[in-house]
Amino acid sequence: MTARIIDGKAIAAEFRNECAVRVARLKEHGVVPGLAVVIVGEDPASKVYVRNKALACEAIGMHSEVHTLSADTTQAHLLKFIATLNADPDLHGILVQLPLPKQIDPRTVIGAIVPEKDVDGFHYHNVGALVAGDAAFYPCTPWGVMKMLEHEGIEVLGKHAVVVGRSNIVGKPMALMLLNAGATVTICHSKTRDLAAMTRQADILVAAVGKPRMIGGDAVKPGAVVIDVGINRLPDGKLAGDVDAASVAPVASRITPVPGGVGPMTIAMLLGNTVKSAERAAGLGSAAETRIA
Numbered sequence: 026m027t028a029r030i031i032d033g034k035a036i037a038a039e040f041r042n043e044c045a046v047r048v049a050r051l052k053e054h055g056v057v058p059g060l061a062v063v064i065v066g067e068d069p070a071s072k073v074y075v076r077n078k079a080l081a082c083e084a085i086g087m088h089s090e091v092h093t094l095s096a097d098t099t100q101a102h103l104l105k106f107i108a109t110l111n112a113d114p115d116l117h118g119i120l121v122q123l124p125l126p127k128q129i130d131p132r133t134v135i136g137a138i139v140p141e142k143d144v145d146g147f148h149y150h151n152v153g154a155l156v157a158g159d160a161a162f163y164p165c166t167p168w169g170v171m172k173m174l175e176h177e178g179i180e181v182l183g184k185h186a187v188v189v190g191r192s193n194i195v196g197k198p199m200a201l202m203l204l205n206a207g208a209t210v211t212i213c214h215s216k217t218r219d220l221a222a223m224t225r226q227a228d229i230l231v232a233a234v235g236k237p238r239m240i241g242g243d244a245v246k247p248g249a250v251v252i253d254v255g256i257n258r259l260p261d262g263k264l265a266g267d268v269d270a271a272s273v274a275p276v277a278s279r280i281t282p283v284p285g286g287v288g289p290m291t292i293a294m295l296l297g298n299t300v301k302s303a304e305r306a307a308g309l310g311s312a313a314e315t316r317i318a
């Protein structure tokens with residue numbers, strides 16, 4: 026068996042096109058969805074991410090603004106700034122690019138964004154709603170994985186899903202989304218004993234670790250769906266996932282590539298969340314489309 030590639034780039038493009046249609050419908054109602062991205066300091070990787078987010082917004086007719094604050098910005102100043110963005114009716118999404126400089130507590134800052142504009146899905150209100158299985162803004166990366174599975178017609182209900190990684194932005198919300206969709210979920214992390222024994226049980230295996238090619242074919246059940254969230258820069262400058270595609274592809278039934286798998290879905294979901302927020306603000310949202318299961 027050779028695993029079929031799940032083309033995240035193509036699925037993300039399709040989703041972005043759907044967003045563009047929704048943006049056009051909003052414009053007919055006099056609403057232009059707006060996203061504000063705040064970046065504090067000069068981290069080069071963050072600047073690239075922020076630029077890509079802004080370009081993706083513009084490509085589908087949304088309004089986006091990038092606010093770059095100096096690295097020595099105080100937390101009080103940032104909180105005040107977020108309050109002005111919260112109050113701006115032309116903005117439907119606010120995102121503060123992480124990491125933040127050490128004088129600023131990210132939890133406090135994320136908590137200052139009104140939950141209705143928290144398109145990253147990191148505010149405790151949205152985290153709590155996800156835990157409860159309610160409608161919310163879901164964190165973009167794991168939400169993108171769910172959309173990929175749905176797009177590919179991969180049944181989650183009743184499956185055993187194993188998530189490797191328990192971060193607040195990927196692993197934990199991923200596990201909750203799979204659980205809400207009816208999977209039996211195992212979460213693994215750096216303290217898990219005999220990781221391969223766990224991952225070999227997975228019908229759906231999600232790797233979100235940050236260790237290049239750490240999951241090999243011997244750790245995968247034949248026929249499993251393997252989702253590789255990892256993005257790791259190798260010494261030669263190339264990107265590698267957490268999954269060793271060469272040894273996993275002959276064993277799995279489906280696999281996401283790196284690059285071109287989960288990565289493109291993340292930005293697409295950010296657009297989706299911002300459009301959803303604008304639809305809600307305009308009274309055009311539907312409760313059904315915001316639910317996971």
Ligand code: NDP
Pocket residue numbers: 166189190191192193194195196213214215216217220233234235236254255256257287288289291
């Ligand atoms: P974190 O570093 O926050 O979390 C990594 C997780 O992996 C932790 O829970 C850690 O366990 C676990 N882990 C580390 N080593 C092992 C090990 N040997 N065995 C089992 N588990 C282990 O990373 P993120 O969740 O932020 O990101 C994970 C990966 O996904 C990275 O490569 C990142 O670049 C990528 N990423 C990709 C995105 C995309 O758009 N495709 C978006 C966001 C992230 P413990 O908790 O015990 O320390």
